[in-house]
Amino acid sequence: MKSLKFILVPAVLFLLPRITPAGWVIQNPHEFTRLETVYFNNNDTGYVAGWYGTIKKTTDGGTTWANLNSGTTHGLCSIVFPGNSQTGYAVCETLIAKTTNGGTTWQYLAPGTARLLEALNFPLDVNTGYAVGGRGTILKTTNSGVTWSRQTPPDSLYDLYAIHFPVNANTGYAVGAGGTICKTVNGGATWTGQISGTTQALYAVNFPRDAQTGYAGGLGFGGGTLLKTTDGGTTWANLTIEYMAIYSILFPSNTTTGYVVGDGWVILKTTDGGGTWNRQPKGTGDVLKSISFPVNNQTGYVVGRNEYTDAYSILKTTNGGATWISKTPYIYSNLAAVQFPTDSMTGYVVGVGGTIAKTTNGGGSWEIQESGTKENLNSVCFPSNAITGYAVGGSYDYNMGSSRIIPTFNLEVQQKVQRLLREF
Secondary structure, X not given: OXXXXXXXXXXXXXXXXXXXXXXXXXXXXXXXXXXXXXXXXXXXXXXXXXXXXOEEEXXXXXXXXXXXXXXXXOOOOEEEOXXXXXXXXXXXXXXXXXXXXXXXXXXXXXXXXXXXXXXXXXXXXXOOEEEEEHHHEEEEEOOOOOOOEEEOOOOOOOOEEEEEOOOOOOOEEEEEHHHOEEEEOOOOOOOEEOOOOOOOOEEEEXXXXXXXXXXXXXXXXXXXXEEEEOOOOOOOEEEEEOOXXXXXXXXXXXXXXXXXXXXXXXXXXXXXXXXXXXXXXXXXXXXXXXXXXXXXXXXXXXXXXXXXXXXXEEEEEOOOOOOOEEOOOOOOOOEEEEEOOOOOOOEEEEEHHHOEEEEOOOOOOXXXXXXXXXXXXXXXXXXXXXXXXXXXXXXXXXXXXXXXXXXXXXXXXXXXXXXXXXXX
């Protein structure tokens, strides 16, 4: 929206909770569901999962998302589709959900543990996989999840939150609470502990191209912890991360370009193998939980939740993180006006807190616009085309009572506003 103009006028806002007039259908409503994990087979087909059994699927690169019937109301915290196939797995508390038809239906496998499971990894195909969870739980299957055998970790006191087998099903790493890092070189027959140098919980582990150079991340003192090894975990160096606790690490296509996400409302990117990390512009107040770059280091997706509303968010980049676009805009803010200027495809909505969202596919999806204001917007008008438009609103004087609106313009502007409103 290149020429959106703002005029603040005296107005009375009626903040009504989600009234849907007869004959109208809500498009992509804001959902109060936390998303925990994202997985893309390719640039077009991907899945997200989270609380209350939520699983969503896109086949158009995140433009639209379809709700899948997971068959459960329990939380899902990890989802994978090994080998970009129709067969996928998701962790569901003490169970593991499996689909063989791209998520249309799901069956639930009982791996034989009473511990909560946190993460899955199928290194090569749909047959051999690992799951980790509470009290050092490590499980392995070699028959597509039909049966699971329990592995023996070096320490069963700490919960495990992530697991990664970089190049095959033999050498892998698991990380967890208390700075736990453990490694196997024989497919999980034995696991040995490694000295991480931290007692903080580690939530993520990633070895980009081999079993020697890798990263682990998690909590920190006043920020996040990010560790790096170049000798297969014999030693770990602590990299400086000031912003956040880390929940996900990914180096999509090489050992130099990588991303981390987590608390702190930021996405960090490195292009020198973790030597330096630069903040990526994101523009939303989210706790980000999972990241996926399906094909290269340019097109990627991040999922999480809004810290203030607890609602889910899906972000997408097509330029290596230079910009991120919300694929689930926070239209939970009370909306005051909508207009489709020239056709049924391109439209705008405005509302509380400077909210402006735009659709170009008839409401199938909405993208948040940068309004540059936190003022409540009450009306929107694009007089002759879908490029140049006006939004009007006002602000409250909370010292004088919430029903009073303060004009923020002179008489000349006020007269111009009145003329515009008559034209609207």
